[in-house]
Amino acid sequence: MEEAIRDAVGYVIPVVEATGAIVIAAGVIVSFVLWVLSELRLRTVSYEAIRLTLGRFLALGLEFQLGADILGTAVSPSWSEIGKLGAIAGIRTVLNYFLAQDLKRAGATGPDDNRPDGGPAKGGIAALLRQPVARSPGAG
Amino acid sequence: MTAVELIGPVAAAPTAMAALVVAVGFLRTLLPGRDAATSADTLGLGLELLLAAGLIRLATVDSLAALGAVAAVLIVRSVAVAGLRHALRRIVDGT
Numbered sequence: 001m002e003e004a005i006r007d008a009v010g011y012v013i014p015v016v017e018a019t020g021a022i023v024i025a026a027g028v029i030v031s032f033v034l035w036v037l038s039e040l041r042l043r044t045v046s047y048e049a050i051r052l053t054l055g056r057f058l059a060l061g062l063e064f065q066l067g068a069d070i071l072g073t074a075v076s077p078s079w080s081e082i083g084k085l086g087a088i089a090g091i092r093t094v095l096n097y098f099l100a101q102d103l104k105r106a107g108a109t110g111p112d113d114n115r116p117d118g119g120p121a122k123g124g125i126a127a128l129l130r131q132p133v134a135r136s137p138g139a140g
Numbered sequence: 141m142t143a144v145e146l147i148g149p150v151a152a153a154p155t156a157m158a159a160l161v162v163a164v165g166f167l168r169t170l171l172p173g174r175d176a177a178t179s180a181d182t183l184g185l186g187l188e189l190l191l192a193a194g195l196i197r198l199a200t201v202d203s204l205a206a207l208g209a210v211a212a213v214l215i216v217r218s219v220a221v222a223g224l225r226h227a228l229r230r231i232v233d234g235t
Binding site for chain 1: 150153154157161164181182184185188189191192193195196198199204207211214218221222
């Protein structure tokens with residue numbers, strides 16, 4: 001029975017790890033597309049909004065990878081393996097914490113920058129920095 | 141093809157995107173009406189993409205030494221993003 005559970009968890013871990021990597025890769029693609037659309041002036045999206053979008057994907061991907069690490073501790077046979085998993089989990093938890101702080105801070109400074117749909121930005125660094133270069137459609 | 145072999149190119153893509161974002165940011169700084177802050181803003185986005193590449197690589201790292209190296213790179217990038225953001229705030233606030 002115990003052996004069967006270990007085998008099952010052993011199959012699940014790579015799937016969860018891969019899911020985390022896919023989520024992060026999807027975030028990279030989405031944010032890159034938003035950046036390209038913004039650069040081509042096809043859509044108004046602030047840099048802060050793009051970074052927040054990517055940050056959310058990173059945080060979710062990290063959660064999946066952390067989940068895989070936690071599953072790993074259930075089947076790790078040696079203290080060495082458990083120690084390694086603990087180190088990975090610790091690093092990911094710290095990173096996740098800082099990412100969450102970053103998202104919270106950015107959300108507090110510019111609530112409208114949270115909108116990746118390009119809503120009007122009332123605050124935030126990127127919105128303020130964009131002001132001097134704001135152009136009307138068709139201009140230069 | 142194993143997952144590790146597959147993740148290598150997947151992690152390389154965000155690195156290339158980051159290079160492109162930063163390069164475009166620097167080029168746009170040269171346009172009239174732009175200042176260094178514009179470039180710094182794109183640099184922040186580029187660093188965030190590099191952070192994503194590092195996190196994807198972290199999924200395949202096995203040894204503690206490699207893990208430590210990846211973690212160090214990630215922490216440096218996180219600190220750089222935070223520092224950059226702080227500097228931008230000071231520029232915007234004029235303090």
